[in-house]
Structures are given as structure tokens and as C-alpha cells.
Amino acid sequence: MWRQLSGVARTGSSLSLCRMRGFSALVQDKALVDGAWVESSNAKATFEVRNPANGAVIGKVPNMTVADAQKAIDAAKQAYESKEWRSLTAKDRSNLLKKWHKLIEQHTQEIAEIMTAESGKPINESKGEVAYGNAFVEWFAEEARRIYGEIVPSGLPNREIIVMKQPIGVAALITPWNFPLAMITRKAGAALAAGCTVVVKPSEDTPLTALAVAKLAVDAGIPKGVINVVTTNKAAPIGELFCKSPDVRGISFTGSTEVGKLLFRSSADGIKRVCLELGGNAPFIVFDSADIEKAVDGAMASKFRNCGQTCVSANRFFVQDGVYDKFVGQLKKRVEALKIGDGQGCDVQIGPLINEMQFNKVSGFVEDARSKNANIILGGQPLPDKGSLFYAPTIITDVPPTARLYTEEVFGPVVSIIRFRDEEEAVKKANDTRRGLAGYFYSENLQQVFRVAKRLEVGMVGVNEGIISAAEAPFGGVKESGVGREGSKHGIDDYVDIKYICMGNLKYD
Ligand SMILES: NC(=O)c1ccc[n+]([C@@H]2O[C@H](COP(=O)([O-])OP(=O)(O)OC[C@H]3O[C@@H](n4cnc5c(N)ncnc54)[C@H](O)[C@@H]3O)[C@@H](O)[C@H]2O)c1
Ligand SMILES: O=CCCC(=O)O
Numbered sequence: 057m058w059r060q061l062s063g064v065a066r067t068g069s070s071l072s073l074c075r076m077r078g079f080s081a082l083v084q085d086k087a088l089v090d091g092a093w094v095e096s097s098n099a100k101a102t103f104e105v106r107n108p109a110n111g112a113v114i115g116k117v118p119n120m121t122v123a124d125a126q127k128a129i130d131a132a133k134q135a136y137e138s139k140e141w142r143s144l145t146a147k148d149r150s151n152l153l154k155k156w157h158k159l160i161e162q163h164t165q166e167i168a169e170i171m172t173a174e175s176g177k178p179i180n181e182s183k184g185e186v187a188y189g190n191a192f193v194e195w196f197a198e199e200a201r202r203i204y205g206e207i208v209p210s211g212l213p214n215r216e217i218i219v220m221k222q223p224i225g226v227a228a229l230i231t232p233w234n235f236p237l238a239m240i241t242r243k244a245g246a247a248l249a250a251g252c253t254v255v256v257k258p259s260e261d262t263p264l265t266a267l268a269v270a271k272l273a274v275d276a277g278i279p280k281g282v283i284n285v286v287t288t289n290k291a292a293p294i295g296e297l298f299c300k301s302p303d304v305r306g307i308s309f310t311g312s313t314e315v316g317k318l319l320f321r322s323s324a325d326g327i328k329r330v331c332l333e334l335g336g337n338a339p340f341i342v343f344d345s346a347d348i349e350k351a352v353d354g355a356m357a358s359k360f361r362n363c364g365q366t367c368v369s370a371n372r373f374f375v376q377d378g379v380y381d382k383f384v385g386q387l388k389k390r391v392e393a394l395k396i397g398d399g400q401g402c403d404v405q406i407g408p409l410i411n412e413m414q415f416n417k418v419s420g421f422v423e424d425a426r427s428k429n430a431n432i433i434l435g436g437q438p439l440p441d442k443g444s445l446f447y448a449p450t451i452i453t454d455v456p457p458t459a460r461l462y463t464e465e466v467f468g469p470v471v472s473i474i475r476f477r478d479e480e481e482a483v484k485k486a487n488d489t490r491r492g493l494a495g496y497f498y499s500e501n502l503q504q505v506f507r508v509a510k511r512l513e514v515g516m517v518g519v520n521e522g523i524i525s526a527a528e529a530p531f532g533g534v535k536e537s538g539v540g541r542e543g544s545k546h547g548i549d550d551y552v553d554i555k556y557i558c559m560g561n562l563k564y565d
Pocket of ligand 1: 230295296334
């Protein structure tokens with residue numbers, strides 16, 4: 057899995073692996089509602105999907121309206137209540153998910169090409185994401201058959217306490233552009249395994265990957281209306297509809313903390329089940345006892361995966377006095393060697409940023425740090441000769457706590473380094489943020505490993521490891537990084553209600 061996820065750090069690619077086959081038959085120009093490929097009801101309006109590496113238009117998809125989203129909710133509700141879905145056994149649902157998994161696996165190359173074209177992600181990483189995202193479909197196909205209930209010993213005679221788990225109903229899934237496939241399958245796999253039906257609202261930057269995997273779900277025989285995909289570049293009113301509709305029982309959102317808070321508030325009136333996977337501000341601590349080669353390897357993988365546009369990406373590097381020069385020196389050599397370009401190139405490790413907003417954010421954060429006397433030792437500027445959205449992999453030392461690079465998530469290829477003296481100082485600084493998604497540290501001292509792992513205020517900790525995501529592991533954050541967990545056996549919890557049945561007056565003798 058490490059290799060799949062971090063093509064960036066160790067490419068090892070061969071020409072044949074990354075040769076493009078031309079645009080795939082999986083590219084859709086319509087959205088999916090009730091098993092039909094549909095246009096927008098607003099005069100068939102569309103919006104363009106562009107390749108961030110060169111600005112080329114690579115497709116157009118329906119710009120759907122609130123009325124279209126309502127139709128998708130209606131279809132999901134009808135499908136949820138239909139015999140075709142409701143009467144399936146857990147094993148039947150598991151088998152459908154397995155068929156979907158197989159088809160995604162068979163179409164890895166085509167999906168990866170679509171993903172690279174619309175997100176700019178290097179092709180080896182896109183293939184890695186297809187495998188990673190598909191691992192959730194496989195995992196939840198297996199978990200579908202293990203959504204167990206309980207029989208609890210009663211405190212009263214002639215009575216049984218039975219606990220069962222039932223699907224919540226229709227779930228709305230809102231996903232970001234940075235993992236255009238995995239963020240859908242991590243949610244939809246769990247929802248379908250539980251017996252729910254879904255309406256997916258993918259990012260406006262990456263709708264083509266979403267539609268491609270939805271097409272494979274249809275081909276796998278998943279009944280009509282069970283998966284619906286609504287494409288739009290006006291997310292807010294559709295998000296509001298999801299939050300207000302009494303027919304949507306749960307909302308699962310991955311994206312920025314700002315939008316997550318908005319959806320959380322809007323869902324309050326309907327007391328909806330809400331799962332929020334939001335932004336982070338991950339500390340990456342290198343202690344004196346660390347194996348520096350491992351730490352540099354981990355730093356490269358964590359920081360530069362998807363050009364730094366990963367929610368669990370290391371955001372603030374805290375490096376102890378004794379290893380500071382060695383770590384910074386080795387890291388600089390590795391960053392200087394990164395291959396930058398259009399993600400379709402087979403040896404490319406760093407692609408463009410996703411869009412102008414993201415580009416302006418990254419360059420603005422670097423300028424802010426520069427103005428606060430941080431020390432830019434590598435990069436620190438755009439790369440217009442590569443394309444308008446390319447930014448140089450950058451290393452900045454002496455980043456002050458007032459810099460935006462320190463207080464906020466940069467979501468770009470910028471390493472911010474801060475020196476520290478002792479463990480207490482490192483942990484205090486690491487926890488000095490309202491975010492708490494992932495945290496990493498490198499130490500060969502066993503006592504320190506347990507102490508620090510327990511004290512970091514995050515949902516996920518990488519100890520001597522820079523890539524921690526896996527279908528089997530619970531993914532999620534604390535503080536303002538979210539609520540709920542995805543993946544693992546806990547990933548089902550957001551899609552089931554617990555029902556208690558009290559069986560009374562039983563006659564046992
Ligand atoms: N914790 C995680 O698992 C995780 C994973 C990926 C990204 N993220 C976070 O997401 C952010 C970057 O992604 P982004 O820019 O796509 O985030 P974003 O919040 O702008 O968008 C995410 C999704 O929400 C939609 N959206 C935007 N405004 C909305 C609104 N008012 N109502 C409903 N939907 C709305 C977008 O169209 C997109 O589909 C980063 O902060 C990153 O850390 C977190
Ligand atoms: O960007 C957030 C998700 C990344 C992951 O699942 O590893």
C-alpha cells in the first residue's frame with residue numbers, strides 16, 4: 057500500500073506502465089439519476105472540466121440544479137424502499153460490491169488517466185489512488201456480512217434484549233477533488249454495505265472520475281437509484297437541500313473545515329447523521345533519536361503526495377536541535393531531485409496545483425512567511441514555464457508561529473520547518489492548533505514513542521511512517537478536523553441506526 061500511495065517518493069516506473077491510451081470510453085458527459093444518464097434540467101446547462109497542467113478543456117458535464125438534486129434524492133429514496141434493494145441479503149450486497157471492485161480493478165489504467173487529466177495528479181499516484189480507493193470497495197464488500205447485532209442478558213426474567221443495526225436510508229455524499237475516487241468509495245462502499253442508497257455530489261474540479269466509477273457501478277449490476285451522481289459547479293444550494301431534506305438521513309462530507317462547519321450547522325434542524333472529514337494541520341516531529349533516512353523518506357511521502365494537496369499531509373515540521381542540520385540537508389537534496397511536470401509524464405512526481413484559488417493560497421502563504429522573516433532555502437516561487445498552476449517544491453526554515461504556514465493548512469508543496477529543544481516543547485507546539493487530523497513523529501526511543509503517540513491531539517498518528525492511510529484503519533480527526541471515522545469496521549457506523557427490541561413476557565418453562 058505504501059508504494060501505491062506514494063509514487064511521489066519512489067517512482068520506480070517503467071515506460072509501459074505510464075503510457076497513455078487516449079481518452080477512455082469511461083468518460084461521461086451526463087450525470088446519473090435513477091439509473092439514467094441525464095442532462096441538467098436548466099436548458100441542458102453544462103460546465104467545463106479542465107486539465108490543471110495546461111488549461112485544456114477535457115470534458116463537459118451537466119450543471120445540475122436543486123430540482124435535479126431533488127430528483128436524485130427521490131430516486132435514492134425509491135430505490136431504498138424498493139424490493140430490488142431492500143430484499144437483498146447482506147451477501148447479495150457484498151457480491152454486488154465485489155463485482156464493482158473487480159470492474160474498477162480491470163479499468164485501473166483508464167480511470168487513472170481520467171484522474172490525472174482532471175486533477176493533475178501524477179499518473180503513478182493516480183494508479184495508486186485507484187488501488188487505494190478500490191480497497192474500500194473490497195473491504196466494505198467483506199464488512200457487509202459482518203454488521204452484527206447483539207443479544208444482551210436482561211436484568212428481568214422472561215425478557216430478551218435484542219440489538220440490531222439497520223441502514224439509515226438515503227445518504228448524501230459530498231466529496232473533494234484531491235482524491236476524486238477514494239473519497240467516494242470510502243463513503244459509498246460503507247453506505248451500500250449497510251444497505252443505504254446514496255446521492256454523490258463530487259467536486260466541480262473532478263466530476264469525470266466520479267462518473268466513471270458510477271458507470272462501473274451500473275455495469276456491476278447495482279440497481280438503479282442506489283447510486284446517483286449530481287454534478288454542479290454551484291454546490292451551496294444543493295448542499296443546503298441535502299441538509300434540509302427530510303428524505304436525506306445522513307450527510308458525509310470530505311472537504312474544508314469551513315464548508316464542514318456550514319453543513320454541520322445546516323443539518324442541525326433535521327438532527328441528521330453527519331460525518332465530517334475536514335482539513336488538518338499535521339505536525340511532523342523529528343526527534344534526536346530518529347533514524348534520519350527513514351524520517352526523510354517519510355517526510356517526502358507525507359509532504360509531496362499529490363503535490364502536498366492531501367488532508368493528512370505534514371504541514372509543520374518540528375526538528376530537534378541535534379539532528380536539525382542533517383535532516384534539513386538530506387531533505388533539501390531529495391526535494392531538489394523531484395521531477396515536476398504534466399502528471400501524464402511517467403517519471404513526473406510533482407504536478408500542478410488544482411486551480412487558481414489553490415495556487416493563490418500557496419503563493420500567498422509563502423509571501424506571508426517571507427514578509428515575517430522566515431528563511432526560504434529552496435523554491436519559493438511559481439514555475440510559469442511549466443504552466444500557470446505550477447509552484448516550485450519549497451523548503452522554508454525558521455517559520456514563526458504567526459505565519460499562515462504555521463497556523464493554517466497550506467495544501468501545497470511547501471515544507472515549513474521549526475527547530476525545537478526538547479520533547480515537551482515539540483508536543484506543545486504540535487498541539488497548538490484547532491485542527492487534529494494526523495500527526496507524525498520519528499523516534500527510535502520506545503518510551504518516547506508511547507508517550508508522544510498518546511499526547512498528540514490527533515485522530516491518526518504515524519510513528520516512523522509517513523503514509524498511514526489504509527482501508528482497514530479508521531480514518532478521521534479530532535477537534536475541528538471532523539467527526540466520525542471512515543474505513544475500518546467503524547466506517548459502517550455512520551450508515552446504520554441501532555435498534556433495540558425488547559422481547560417481553562416470554563415463556564421459557
Ligand atoms: N479529512 C479528510 O479526509 C479530507 C480529505 C480530502 C480533503 N480534505 C480537506 O478538504 C479541503 C480541500 O478540498 P476542497 O477545496 O475541495 O474543499 P471544499 O470544502 O471547498 O469542497 C469540498 C466539496 O464540497 C463542495 N462544497 C463547497 N462549498 C459547499 C457548500 N457551501 N455546500 C455544500 N458543498 C459545498 C465542493 O463542491 C466539493 O465537492 C482541505 O482543507 C482538505 O484538508 C479533507
Ligand atoms: O486527503 C485526504 C484523504 C487522504 C487519504 O485518504 O489518505
